[in-house]
Amino acid sequence: MIRFDRVTITYPDQGSPVLNDVDLQIPEGELALVVGPTGGGKSTLLRAINGLVPHFTGGTLSGSVTVAGRDTATNRPRDLADLVGVVPQDPMSSFVTDTVEEELAYTMESLGIGQAVMRRRVEETLDLLGLAEFRDRAMLTLSGGQRQRVAIGAALTAHPRVLVLDEPTSALDPGAAEEVLAALQRLVHDLGITVVLAEHRLERVLEYADRVVLVPGGGRPIIVGEPAAVMEIAPVAPPVVRLGRLAGWQPLPLSVRDARRRAGDLRAELSERQRTRAQEDVRPAPSIGSSPDSSPAPPRTEAVTVATMSRADASYGHVRALREVTLDVARGEIVALMGRNGAGKSTLLSTLVGLRGLDRGEVLVTGADPASLSGPQIIGRIGLVPQDPAHLFGRDSVDAECRDADHDAAAAPGTARALVEVFAPEIDIAQHPRDLSEGQRLALALAIVLTAEPAVILLDEPTRGLDYPTKERLAAILRDLAAQGHAIVAATHDVELVADVATRVIVLADGEVVADGPTAEVVVGSPLFAPQVAKIFASGTLGDVDQPAHHVPLTVESVRAALAVAG
Amino acid sequence: MSVRQAIERPTTSARRAPRRPRLLHPGAWWLWAACLAVAASRTTNPLLLLLIIAVCGYVGAARRPRTPWARSFGVFLRLGLVIIAIRVGFQVLMGAPIGTTVLVTLPSLALPEAFAGVRFGGPVTLEALVAALYEGLRLATIIAAIGAANSLASPARLLKSVPAALYELGVSLVVALTFVPQLVGDLERVRSARRLRGRPTSGVRGLGGSAIPVLEDALERSVSLAAAMDSRGYGRTGTQGRVTxxxxxxxxxxxxxxxxxxxxxxxxxSSPAVLGIPMLALGLAFAVAGLTLAGRRSVRSRYRPDPWGLPEWGVAACGLLTASAYVGAVALGLSGLTAPVDPLAWPAVPPVLVGATLISILPAWIAPPVPSPLGISPRHVSTEPHASAGPRESAGDRGADTPRRPEPQAVAP
Known part of the structure; x- marks a missing residue:
């Protein structure tokens, strides 16, 4: 169906090609997963399928890309619109009309499909993707998951034979991501559509893939094959695969179900170890302030509360975004804020940092109401790294941003740059901040925020668009900062990050706190928020009494540590 | 609740059989509003102007769709107030004096010879102020009519009905329009970013610092939208010879x-008659032919085009009747169109024009009810308060009557 024949793509302002001599064939009706590190050329590969590269983006493409026999050299993206449906990374930026129904019809209108056919297909698509109740809604009023489904639907109504999606679940909470993936699987199974999908969160999508295309980046040859085979050598791998590598399982497990069926021995061994060390916590991370009688290994800092919220209410127009939220955050804690899209996580962060006021209740950050502070006073107490870190930037080079940050915080010149050096030494300070990779942008934003040495650091969805190595680097940085006595609050959908670094988890639903406790206790009991490793090792039903939550390992590293002790 | 009841009452009381809720053709609304604007442009009578604004407001409240766009009427009213204020302000500063009732004399500025016709400062008369107020009100009424059309049918919907040949122009306008609310969001976001970095968010410096990131974002979004539109078949052309x-x-x-x-x-x-209507007709014929030829090139089809049915004819006819009454009144020299300013007097109210204006309120009943965003027809929504209010009222009446009724009986024997 899709055929890359010796394709080399070079962008004009870059010396080396992004993709070098790529040969690739994706047969009809397959779900191909494109994986690889950030900036490795995944998006370029996807965009070459419908000819956006090079027709739209510029650059040179040698070799040929054909889709169902049509060459992209002679067919512009618009000429392939009946064959290839594209769902871009940010669906909001791709919407042409303002209501769901019209958006679904847009491509068909461009193709000149008859009215009766359009009506029927729009209705079918509304049902297929569960969008019927939103048909007249304006795009701006939809949640992230709904927008993503509308974007998929808008591509589907034209009955393309190929569907190309760039990170379809990166902005979604675990529940919404499963909805979208279920819809995609249905398309592949029932309609025989060929799906090409790029995604960083492999733990979500790997089990659905028929074929994995590994784009290692740096112009190195791509690797195509069965998921289990490619995962043996992939530099990016979800926890379930890393656990498989650790345990030496062949072939590698791709889903939690695979792994559970094989984990019997390992599980028995681990619980044996735990029984002998009954008092010892498997997880290396301390759980501060929550379970004082357990004896965590590292020396605990004094539980100094730096931020509190009491009975806080906030609203957007008629929607109450926060209801009676009461919480406190102490130095050295890493608090993960979870909950579905629109549950109030971002609102909570913006009230903490004083961007929005409260209707009722009180917020105190190191003893002062953040909304009443401004300038250096606020950034010295609490800092927020927004969902898109680039929103913090306004200058044309990293260096200028750093100097601005020193100036804003009245810090010694060079403070921000030193932090950038620590977080991401490879950044060239003359670069434009928009040219940085996702991970580098996050590092720069974090450096800017930390220049003022705030007691509390807030992060909104920090792992969006990050590959596994970058995520590990972020986790290490966060642990360091917590050890230095910063309090960290991160709103995130990324259950693996939470399992890795969080000491405490707060779950929000409809603006209310529905759970607040040590990570293990909160996530192990939840089918949606449990990390893969916990799902594999939880015995019987989740949250079983026989197996206290803190005895369930949450990450591959904790399994490794436990085995090392056992070994 | 009260707003909703106000909106729904005309629909339920005027109609026997339930009508299927649908949105009226945007062209009908814009034609109706344009007619009201024409009517407003023919008069300075403040009472008639206020009546036109009231008609716009009432119909707008009754038949606007449940979309964020639809709440823009108030913005247009406020814009009208600003226009009145500016008009009056100019009159005070630079207007020529009419009448004799001097309210205050401002220090006047002697201007050089070159500006002989321009006056600055000097006496401010009540008559001149009132005249300026009326003229400002006329402009504000025109703005209100546009505002009503804007909330009844967003310009984006109107542009979707443009002829196929102008489609590409239409779509770029639609895209530009949808960018405005997003730009507001961007500005808000950049302001919060400035706060997060501990910088001033208001004032010239705050604003200047916001401009570049906002523009960068807008540009980035335009590029990704263009890519998406290209991938979705925008600009596909059929086969047509170069000659055609x-x-x-x-x-x-x-x-x-x-x-x-x-x-x-x-x-x-003063120009020859042949340059008038015949030339215009010829021009329009050519233009239509050109559009039709160009339209054939487009392969586009239209999903659920807005139908033009009886209600559309009705709404358009109401507007046209009102407008032609005003235009006719001007031609016939009917009094009451211009409010007396010098000497100042209370304007007369010509009943013919009041009647003609009130014709344009009929669309509040003629137009079908708007669909509700949840897919529940507004009838269901509206019957609920009515149904609950009905029994309570009658129960209340009975309750008030029953104790009274025995009284006459007791007196009778």
């Missing part, structure tokens, strides 16, 4: 030039 294409463009161009000359001839009384 050129003939189409030439006809369109010629037609527009002819129409322009025609308009000039029509407005300028």
């Amino acid at each position: 294409r050129h003939i189409g463009s030439a006809a369109l161009l010629l037609g527009l030039v002819a129409a322009l000359i025609g308009c000039y001839g029509l407005l300028d009384a």
Whole structure:
């Protein structure tokens, strides 16, 4: 169906090609997963399928890309619109009309499909993707998951034979991501559509893939094959695969179900170890302030509360975004804020940092109401790294941003740059901040925020668009900062990050706190928020009494540590 | 609740059989509003003008769709107030004095010879102020009519009904329009970013620092939208010979030039008659031919085009009746169109024009009810308060009556 024949793509302002001599064939009706590190050329590969590269983006493409026999050299993206449906990374930026129904019809209108056919297909698509109740809604009023489904639907109504999606679940909470993936699987199974999908969160999508295309980046040859085979050598791998590598399982497990069926021995061994060390916590991370009688290994800092919220209410127009939220955050804690899209996580962060006021209740950050502070006073107490870190930037080079940050915080010149050096030494300070990779942008934003040495650091969805190595680097940085006595609050959908670094988890639903406790206790009991490793090792039903939550390992590293002790 | 009841009452009381809720053709609403604007432009009578604003407001409240766009009427009213204020302000500073009732005399500025016709400062008369107020109100009424059309049918919907040949122009306007609310969001976001970095968020410095990131974002979004539109088949063209294409463009161009000359001839009384209506008709014919030829090139089809049915005819007819009454009144020299300013007097209210204006309130009943966003027809929503209010009222009446009824009986024996 899709055929890359010796394709080399070079962008004009870059010396080396992004993709070098790529040969690739994706047969009809397959779900191909494109994986690889950030900036490795995944998006370029996807965009070459419908000819956006090079027709739209510029650059040179040698070799040929054909889709169902049509060459992209002679067919512009618009000429392939009946064959290839594209769902871009940010669906909001791709919407042409303002209501769901019209958006679904847009491509068909461009193709000149008859009215009766359009009506029927729009209705079918509304049902297929569960969008019927939103048909007249304006795009701006939809949640992230709904927008993503509308974007998929808008591509589907034209009955393309190929569907190309760039990170379809990166902005979604675990529940919404499963909805979208279920819809995609249905398309592949029932309609025989060929799906090409790029995604960083492999733990979500790997089990659905028929074929994995590994784009290692740096112009190195791509690797195509069965998921289990490619995962043996992939530099990016979800926890379930890393656990498989650790345990030496062949072939590698791709889903939690695979792994559970094989984990019997390992599980028995681990619980044996735990029984002998009954008092010892498997997880290396301390759980501060929550379970004082357990004896965590590292020396605990004094539980100094730096931020509190009491009975806080906030609203957007008629929607109450926060209801009676009461919480406190102490130095050295890493608090993960979870909950579905629109549950109030971002609102909570913006009230903490004083961007929005409260209707009722009180917020105190190191003893002062953040909304009443401004300038250096606020950034010295609490800092927020927004969902898109680039929103913090306004200058044309990293260096200028750093100097601005020193100036804003009245810090010694060079403070921000030193932090950038620590977080991401490879950044060239003359670069434009928009040219940085996702991970580098996050590092720069974090450096800017930390220049003022705030007691509390807030992060909104920090792992969006990050590959596994970058995520590990972020986790290490966060642990360091917590050890230095910063309090960290991160709103995130990324259950693996939470399992890795969080000491405490707060779950929000409809603006209310529905759970607040040590990570293990909160996530192990939840089918949606449990990390893969916990799902594999939880015995019987989740949250079983026989197996206290803190005895369930949450990450591959904790399994490794436990085995090392056992070994 | 009260707003909703106010909105729904006309629909439920005026109609026997339930009508299927649908949105009226945007063209009908814009035509109706344009007619009201024409009517407003023919009078300075403040009472008639206020009546027109009231009609716009009432119909707008009754039949606006449940979309974020629809709440813009208030913005247009406020814009009207600003216009009145500016008009009056200019009159105070620079207007020529009419009448004799001097309210205050401002220090006047002697201007050089070159500005002989311009006056600055000097006496401010009540008559001149009132005249300025009326003129400002007339402009504000026109703005209100546009505002009503805007909330009844968003311009984006109107642009979807443009002829196929103008589709691409239409879509770029639609995209530009949807960018405005997003730009507001961007500005808000950049302001919060400035706060997060501990910088001033207001004032000239705050604003200047916001401009570049906002523009960068807008540019980035435009590029990704363009990519998405390209991938979705925007700009696909059918097969058409070059000759036909050129003939189409030439006809369109010629037609527009002819129409322009025609308009000039029509407005300028001294030009020969042949340059008037005949030229305009010729121009329009050419333009239509050009559009049709160019439209054939497009392969687009339209999903659920807005139908033009009886209600559309009705709404348009109401607007046209009102407008022609005003235009006719001007032609016949009917009194009451201009409010007396010098000497100042309370304006008369010509009943014919009041009647003609009130015709335009009928669309509040003629137009079908708007669909509700949840897919529940507004009838269901509206019956609920009515149904609950009904029994309570009658129960209350009975409750008030029953104790009274025995009294006469007791007196009778």
